[in-house]
Amino acid sequence: MKKENQQHDEDRKDEDLVSGIKIEHNKVPKLLVAVFYVVAIWAIGYAIFMPGKLEVEPEAAPQDNKGELIFTGTCLNCHATGAAPDLKGVTDRLKEEDIKNVIKNGRNTMPAIGHLYTDKEIDKVYEFLEDYR
Amino acid sequence: MFTDEKWSSSKNWFIAAVIWIIIGMSMGLLTAAKQIWPDLLNNRWTTYGHIRSAHVMLVIYAWLSMAYVGSMFYMIPKLAKTKIYSEKLGNFSLVFYNIVILEGFFALLDGQTSVIEYGEFPLWVDVQLLIAIVIVAYNLFKTVGQRTEKMLYVSLWYFLGSLLWLPLTWIVGNFPAQWIPSGVQQGLMGWFLGHNAIGLWMTTVGVGQIYYLLPKLTGRPLYSHQLSMIGFWAIATFYVWNGPHHLMNGPIPSWISKAGVIPSIVLLIPVWAVLANFWGTMKGSWAQTRTNVPLRFTMAGTIFYLFACLQGPLQALPSVSSVIKFTHWTVGHAHMGPFGAFSFTSFAAIYYILPKIVGREMFSKKAMEAHFWFSTVGFLVFAFSLWIAGVVQGFAWIEGVPFLQTVLMMEPYVQGRAIGGTMMYVAQFFLAWNMYKTIKVAKQEKKQQALHQAVTA
Known part of the structure; x- marks a missing residue:
């Protein structure tokens, strides 16, 4: 019982009240953190390795016909x-x-x-x- | 001359916005009809080019922007725990803004245009619209300046940021782009406005609205302060770079091209952070959407926002862009953010705020339901017609199918788009009628109450 109350108090401490709206301080979901990292790594890789445009093949041999x-x-x-x-x-x-x-x-x-x-x-x-x- | 009545400017901006959504969408419907009957209303004023640009400018800068300003004139003082700096100035700016929009509307019908998408008004209108926006921003910044709440709630970050970003992008996109005569630079500056009008005005004010509405409508605390920080600063940092992806595979240097692609994908970070925050807040409250129409509008808006922001980054990739560019797909995508996501949140804002202002709930709940379902189903029919059309069209062009044949192939999809569009248009009459009735009945009730009090006293 006591423990529950303590838990409750800790939760309460984690809440702000701004303009009458309560704001919790939940952690960023782990899946989201993983997505952030993947996107960041992709961005750096793209910047270094990719041409940024479709590569157009040079026109084939001059037209014989x-x-x-x-x-x-x-x-x-x-x-x-x-x-x-x-x-x-x-x-x-x-x-x-x-x-x-x-x-x-x-x-x-x-x-x-x-x-x-x-x-x-x-x-x-x-x-x-x-x-x- | 201008009234000082409490909340009058918010209410009046909303009324003007709803009048403009009807005018603006009728331009859109005419555009869709002209793709079926090309000779429809083919005169000097209403040629396809005039009507299409008028539609784009009106729904964005008249309907959506006015609905945004209307909700900011309510939400900002509420969050700042003060009253609006000047209701009179708010009402003056509304009249001025509407005169400028009318000028722009007729200039476009007359054939005057600066040929910058999302910035089509000619220079003489651009200058006036900038002044109108600055007056609105001044009023709202002054309101925040006199606040009695020390902390700024998330919505306020978004609103204040947007009120700075809109004039800035408007200046960059409209003024130098009309003085620099050469092609590519002009295109890049034009698209700086084109994409930032979406990203640093439509998106950010819309997200601010949702941050305000969600806790109010559900009565639940906002899920995470940290996620709101990530979402805000990431969009503020990366969004400005998105313009070049509109010129993908075009004659721009490849470093600029890359500088457009990468931030477009990185946008997944703020979008998902913001949505995780919304849906975290919603946890356990989803059942409420069955009966609570404003909440349902808001949540449908967040879902459309997710889908718009899954399409958007992918479309920025050169390979995807090479298929769907210049096809009907783009038109479907371009409607999802402004209509599916942020018109929906604005509808929710109107349905939440208007009753608080007039002191009476919305006149008809059935009309709200009809408004929601016609809007949603209409939009889905409209958008899926265009997306299918776009993919078919894109691959047909790559295959080298003769162009005229690809035009004929589009017939059923173009018709489907017009049917969906008609439903979206009809939906707005439910909104307009419902607003008119609510305001009118509220006035009558107030009069009766006053009479009753007078009699009993």
């Missing part, structure tokens, strides 16, 4: 619809220089698109046209 991509993405918008002549076997009908010149500077109703591509890309388009028949 660039010529085809430009051809289907740009040329065929007109040359497959009947709005402009069919390009099958065009390399037999025109010289390499002339074809590249038409791509760069346009002809009749075809607009100049040279400013959109590098010389290398236009070479690729020509290479593709050689096999397009």
